[in-house]
Structure formats: C-alpha cells, structure tokens
Amino acid sequence: MNRNEAFSHLRKESLDIYNRLKSIEEDIQFVNQVHDAYPDFPLLPNLRCGAWYTDPSLAAPHPAYFKSTDGHFSNWGFNLRRANLHLLNYNYRGIVLVDSTRSGKRMPDALSKTVPIWCAVVNRTMILRHPETSRQNWDTLLHTPPGVVSTQEHSQIVSLLDGWADALNKSSYSLPDLSLPLRPIWITPASTSFPKFSSTDSKQTFIPIICVSASRQVQEGFDRRIGGFVYVQGSGDDHELWGMGLNPDIFWKNRERIAFADRSEIETVVTKCVSEAQATNNVYPPSAVDRVRGRILLCSTADLIAGSSGHLSTSFGESEDVAFLILSSHDRNDTTAENVPGVRYITALEGKKGQTQFLQTVLPRSMDFIQTHLAEGMRVCIACDTGKDLSVGVAVAALSKFFDDEGNFMESDLQNITPDKQSIRTRLEWIIASRPEANPARNTLKRVNEFLLTPSPFLQKRT
Structure with a gap:
C-alpha cells in the first residue's frame, strides 16, 4: 500500500458512522450550552443538518429552512418559496x-x-x-460576520436588498408588525463568550437571531481525539451517504442506545434502530391551507391511517367530509383501493417518465377528483410520499383552477378564473404559509405551470 492509498484508507475510516455519531454527540453538548445561556429563546434547527444537533424536546415545533445555496457567491437570494415567515409568529425576544x-x-x-x-x-x-408605524432608527442594514464575508461580497448583496424587499412586500404573505428589527448574531465553538441581552423589552433595540454553527472548525474537516475516535466537522451533513438509513428523528429517539454502542457494535445497533422505526408508523396531522378555510389539506402517505373497512383517516380522526387523493410511486394496497368511496389512488412514476406522466395523467385525473368533491362540499386531503413535492404541485393546480384570489371556491363560475404566473406563485405562497416544509421540485412546478397555462386543445394534442 503506497502513501496515497494509506492516506485514503485512513480518511475513509475517519469518516465512518462511528466517528460521525461521536462527533455529533460532542457538538450537541455545545448546542446545549448555548440553549442554557438563552433558555427563553426558541431553539430551532436549520433543516436538514441542524436537526442532528437540536434536541427535539427543547426545540420549537416548526424548524427553519435557510439554504446555503441562497447565500453562495453570486447566487444570493431571498427565496419566496423558503420565506421562513413562520419564525416571525413566535412571541419572542430572540431565537x-x-x-x-x-x-x-x-x-x-x-x-x-x-x-x-x-x-x-x-x-x-x-x-x-406598515408605513403607518413609527420606526425611528429602524435598522435596515445588512449585518454579516466579519472575517467570513468580504467587503466586496457584502456590498454586492446590499445592492440587491431593496428588490427582494419589494418582492416580499408584493407577495401574498402576511407579516406581523414587528416592534423591533431583526439582527443576526453568530456563535461558534471558538466563541470566547456568549453575548448577553437585556431581560426587559425597554432596553432591547433589536430581536437577536442567534446563528449557532455547532461544529468546531478543524483543519481538513476531521481531527483525531483522545478517547478513540476522530472528530468530523459537520458530521450531520448528507446523512444519506453515511447514515445506513439513520436520520435525525430516529437518532434522537434512540440516542442513548447509540451513544453507548462501541465501534464493533455500532452498525448493528443502527440497523436495529432503523428497522424498528420503519415498523412504527409515526403519524403527523395534515396541514390545512388557511387561505381557503381548510378546504385543501396536505400530508404524506405515511400520515394516513387505514380503517378496517378500507376507509382512510388522519391523526385528526375520521371525518365524513374529507376525501383522500393519494399520489405514490409505491404499489397500491388494499387500503387505497379504487372502489373505496372518497379515495382516489394515482400511481406517480419516478424519474424522467414521471414528469411526463405527472403532466398528462396525474394532474388531469387529480383535478377531476378534487373538483367533484369540493363541489359536494367536502374537503380534500392530498397526500404524496414526502408530503412536500407532488402533493404540493397538485394543490397549487387545484387552488389556481378552483379558488379565486380571495380563497373562495368557484363552483359555478370557473370560467372567470384565469391563472397566470403571478397567481400560481401566490397559490404556492398560500400553501407555504400553512405548511412551511412544502418544497416542490422545480420540475414539478414547471409541469404545473405548463398544465395551467397551456391552452387545453394544445395540451390534449400533446397528450
């Protein structure tokens, strides 16, 4: 074995699941220290990586989703699909x-x-x-961490802020009238002290958004520790590549079992935790789109509960006024048979063929089902495998075709609803406001736009 091969072997061993999980445990201790310093501030993981380091028993119910790609050089942006405005609804002095x-x-x-x-x-x-509110000395500056963001990059971002603010202002999102401006504050394991904030609102001049980078910065991204493991910076990143099916939710439910496992048994323990989690169906309530008074609901297929008669329900219980539209790449089973009243199962193919099928089959069939049941006064719960992609795309199409700009169902006056790109974006904003985790793929939204904006005769000719 030559020198390069030896180094490659050592690096691969250093990044194994044992070292990663031990590193995550070390970083959790630091995050807990920060939480102890600010016990009154909601603790939120930034998905997806932040969920590994944030104890769910301490965390706020709705995580944040700030993507690093929106901050990459020359790709800066304020993405209305990831507006994170639900964070403004907390009654907090900081987060x-x-x-x-x-x-x-x-x-x-x-x-x-x-x-x-x-x-x-x-x-x-x-x-x-909120122009009517007095905002003397209101902070509108861009604050970036010194030594991390260059002066040139900082100034380039500043030139774009007004355009993004104008787009947010013109969006359909509702924003609370904040009494204080937001300001980011940064804490890392290298911080020598934690900033202190006044306990009285009268002395506080801003709402601190405390940005905690949980992992210690180390050369080459990993560092050998006393105690028989190699510390891996940012171990929680890209867990699909190393986690053997483990994810933050399974990790936190089995944290003690995993923490006490030694290197020789860690893979066996993880495999058992994952298989047990797969056998347990964790059910979460569906999200009702508030703007249409809950006529449209969204969830994942895993959140559906099958009754003995084949009828479906969710964690809010059975309801006679809810119809279920299920989009899945998995084979249909008895609980989702076509002959069950109020249930429609549509197979959604994956990959490139799935895009064509979504446009030509899934969307048309979904619209027929949704319109029929809305006209009968029912609510429609739309589910897909993730609860974030295809179901959201179908919901955007339904909201665009059957609801006016005020969120009213237009049963007998559908000809007056003419979707355009702006109204389609607005309907997506309605969904995100009620279901922040909604994250439809770009291709899904392209097919929705094509379905809604292409004249029917031309679309039929193509299909």
Missing part, C-alpha cells in the same frame, strides 16, 4: 438557530449570508408593509 458546516469552514453560508439577507429583507419590508 437560537442551529446549523453546521464541514470542510474546515467557520460557519455555513446559510448562517453567514442567507440568514443576514433574510433579516435585512424582513426589516426593509416592515417599512413598506
């Missing part, structure tokens, strides 16, 4: 946001740029959306 990064960086772009952009855009939008 603690947890994320991590790998490869020797001090902090992820999500914390160093995406969150600062979000704070500055929200602050500027407050002035546009």
